[in-house]
Amino acid sequence: MARIAVQREAFDLAAETRALTAGRVDVGGVASFIGICRADDGLLAMTLEHYPGMTERAIAAIAAEAERRWPLSGCTVIHRYGRLLPGEPIVLVLTASRHRNAALEACAFLIDWLKTRAPFWKSEEFADGTTRWVEARAEDDAATARWGS
Amino acid sequence: MARIAVQREAFDLAAETRALTAGRVDVGGVASFIGICRADDGLLAMTLEHYPGMTERAIAAIAAEAERRWPLSGCTVIHRYGRLLPGEPIVLVLTASRHRNAALEACAFLIDWLKTRAPFWKSEEFADGTTRWVEARAEDDAATARWGS
Amino acid sequence: MRVLYFAWVRQKVGLAEEEVSPPPEVRDVASLMRWLAARSPGHAEAFANPAQIRAAVNQEFAGHAAAVAPGDEVAFFPPVTGG
Amino acid sequence: MRVLYFAWVRQKVGLAEEEVSPPPEVRDVASLMRWLAARSPGHAEAFANPAQIRAAVNQEFAGHAAAVAPGDEVAFFPPVTGG
Numbered sequence: 454m455a456r457i458a459v460q461r462e463a464f465d466l467a468a469e470t471r472a473l474t475a476g477r478v479d480v481g482g483v484a485s486f487i488g489i490c491r492a493d494d495g496l497l498a499m500t501l502e503h504y505p506g507m508t509e510r511a512i513a514a515i516a517a518e519a520e521r522r523w524p525l526s527g528c529t530v531i532h533r534y535g536r537l538l539p540g541e542p543i544v545l546v547l548t549a550s551r552h553r554n555a556a557l558e559a560c561a562f563l564i565d566w567l568k569t570r571a572p573f574w575k576s577e578e579f580a581d582g583t584t585r586w587v588e589a590r591a592e593d594d595a596a597t598a599r600w601g602s
Numbered sequence: 603m604a605r606i607a608v609q610r611e612a613f614d615l616a617a618e619t620r621a622l623t624a625g626r627v628d629v630g631g632v633a634s635f636i637g638i639c640r641a642d643d644g645l646l647a648m649t650l651e652h653y654p655g656m657t658e659r660a661i662a663a664i665a666a667e668a669e670r671r672w673p674l675s676g677c678t679v680i681h682r683y684g685r686l687l688p689g690e691p692i693v694l695v696l697t698a699s700r701h702r703n704a705a706l707e708a709c710a711f712l713i714d715w716l717k718t719r720a721p722f723w724k725s726e727e728f729a730d731g732t733t734r735w736v737e738a739r740a741e742d743d744a745a746t747a748r749w750g751s
Numbered sequence: 752m753r754v755l756y757f758a759w760v761r762q763k764v765g766l767a768e769e770e771v772s773p774p775p776e777v778r779d780v781a782s783l784m785r786w787l788a789a790r791s792p793g794h795a796e797a798f799a800n801p802a803q804i805r806a807a808v809n810q811e812f813a814g815h816a817a818a819v820a821p822g823d824e825v826a827f828f829p830p831v832t833g834g
Numbered sequence: 835m836r837v838l839y840f841a842w843v844r845q846k847v848g849l850a851e852e853e854v855s856p857p858p859e860v861r862d863v864a865s866l867m868r869w870l871a872a873r874s875p876g877h878a879e880a881f882a883n884p885a886q887i888r889a890a891v892n893q894e895f896a897g898h899a900a901a902v903a904p905g906d907e908v909a910f911f912p913p914v915t916g917g
Contacts, residue, residue: 467616470636478641478688485634486706487619488834492627502758504826507810532833539627544834553713553917554745557635561706564834571833572807572826574758586759589830596703637917651841653909656893681916693917702834713917720916721890721909723841735842738913 455516455528459508461535464545473527473549480526482553484560486546492539495580499587501534501543504572508532515566519548522562523555530563532571562600569597604665604677608657610684613694622676622698629675631702633709635695641688644729648736650683650692653721657681664715668697671711672704679712681720711749717742752821754787756797757828760804763797772821780806781815783825797827805830835904837870839880840911843887846880855904863889864898866908880910888913 456472458464466487474480490499516528527549537543546563550556575587605621607613615636623629639648665677676698686692695712699705724736755768777786781801788798798804806813807826819825838851860869864884871881881887889896890909902908 465616466619467614470615474638474689476689478639480638480689481640482638483634483636484709485632486702487632488702489623489629489631490627491630491700502761504755504757504807504810504828507807507826510810511812540623540625540629551640553635553637557706557710557713560633561710564702564706568834569831570812572757572828572831573833574829575832576758586829587832589832593832593834651844653838653840653890653893653911656890656909659893660895717917718914719895721840721911721914722916723912724915725841735912736915738915742915742917 455513455520455530457509457512457516457529458531459503459505459512460531460533463533463542464531466545469529469531469545469547473529473547477526479551480549481551482556483547483549484553484556485548486544486560486564487542488544488564490537490539490541490543496539496577497580498536498538498578499543500536500576500578502574502576503532503534507572511571512567515563515570518566519559519563523548523550523559524552525550525555525559528559528563530567532567532573534573565593565596565600568593604662604669604679606658606661606665606678607680608652608654608661609680609682612682612691613680615694618678618680618694618696622678622696626675628700629698630700631705632696632698633702633705634697635693635709635713636691637693637713639686639688639690639692645688645726646729647685647687647727648692649685649725649727651723651725652681652683656721660720661716664712664719667715668708668712672697672699672708673701674699674704674708677708677712679716681716681722683722714742714745714749718746752819753824754783755824755826757826759829760797760827763793765791765793778818778820779815780808780813780817780819780825783819784815784827787827803829835902836907837866838907838909840909842912843880843910846876848874848876861901861903862898863891863896863900863902863908866902867898867910870910886912 529547531545548559678696680694697708
């Protein structure tokens, strides 16, 4: 059963990692990915909007799919929303397994699917005062497609 | 230039992650993998022996290969040696990049190559008093081979 | 029926959500979009190009042919950009 | 020439390292293993199956055909199991 959180606050990587492994001696590897806000093209800030209720369900479904595909001993997904500055973390994916490949592959799978299957939208603010909605990218669809459906 | 450490002590995941991203606004993702000692088959402890001097060179060469293959903004490999108990972390690989795929793939590459190209040997102690050297596994060679040479 | 809007769909409509009672012939997502488009200039602009709009019915992603019924929660938004 | 042993090679030889002065005809890793095998029963046991042994010359992995020379640091060990 994955731990899912959708929150404004930052997350604690070390604490989340400990929670996946504390008291266990059957975990051989923990993989993680942190997505971070970049300051491309004079970006000042990014605001993430989401669909409360559906977001948690969608992420739980994605995590359940990862747990169906790989023998995970634990899985954590924390996705932030609200206004974030360059350098701030946006999303954390953590996977634990007996075997390194299961943890690494499930981690890559989760972040690819979150990109295209979790109901978040990003609005970017730039130094020149303009704002724009981030458009979905064909390469993210391709990254999702490589895992099959 | 990667940060390489070969040490007896545990490592600090959060501090190492911060070191890769502090003051930067061009990092879009940080991937990590932590290998952990499992208590399989009644294992009581594992002792890692290594080749001081060569170990650091070999890991630096592996990290340089990762930096040649992927556009990384940072890379950290910390490998422990000495006697470790079940549940204790053995190795940390951290990769940072503008793009998530570069970070995730380089992280998987590094741990695969460390398995077969870093001069470490593991001796296992079991509850029945026996000890044995861990043998190299054909599947680790296959995992290394998938990256080409 | 509760209708929710997100991202630029929300901005163009000018509302985050509204309660609507479409007529019985509105039975799927596509016909609901056409019916909503007539409610205001903002709605019309939001739904001007239905191919750009994604939907969810009762918090599950749904195609434009998916059925909708009184009591459903239906959401409209651009393609998602999570992660 | 400095010779280092690791893991079960070290245990069988009974030494972690030793200084040796092989004769001039010992020019590669394979002939060095044969020459070392004659030094003691422990050495003989360690090198009984050369196919199980990996080597490094001056801290770089080296095949059994790699050259060795006076002044080199040569290490012998089982296949590595890092990570």
